Amino acid sequence: MAEPLTIAKIMTHEATVAYDKVQKYAGCSKVRDDIDKRIIEETSGGTAYFKGLSKYNGEGDMEK
Numbered sequence: 001m002a003e004p005l006t007i008a009k010i011m012t013h014e015a016t017v018a019y020d021k022v023q024k025y026a027g028c029s030k031v032r033d034d035i036d037k038r039i040i041e042e043t044s045g046g047t048a049y050f051k052g053l054s055k056y057n058g059e060g061d062m063e064k
Contacts, residue, residue, distance in 0.1 A: 013021065023044060027036040042048035053059045 023040055026040070027033075029036075032040070039048070051059065
């Protein structure tokens with residue numbers, strides 16, 4: 001490599017600001033669909049019922 005790579009500036013946020021930004025901007029596409037909206041609403045309201053089961057998080061094995 002003849003020259004160093006250009007690296008973009010990394011923006012970091014406090015946890016509460018990051019949470020608010022995820023709630024405001026996250027989704028699977030440029031426009032939020034009904035599933036994105038439901039997930040954001042459940043996350044904000046504390047009503048999400050999905051529990052990820054994975055051998056990697058100690059919650060079980062999804063294959064069973």
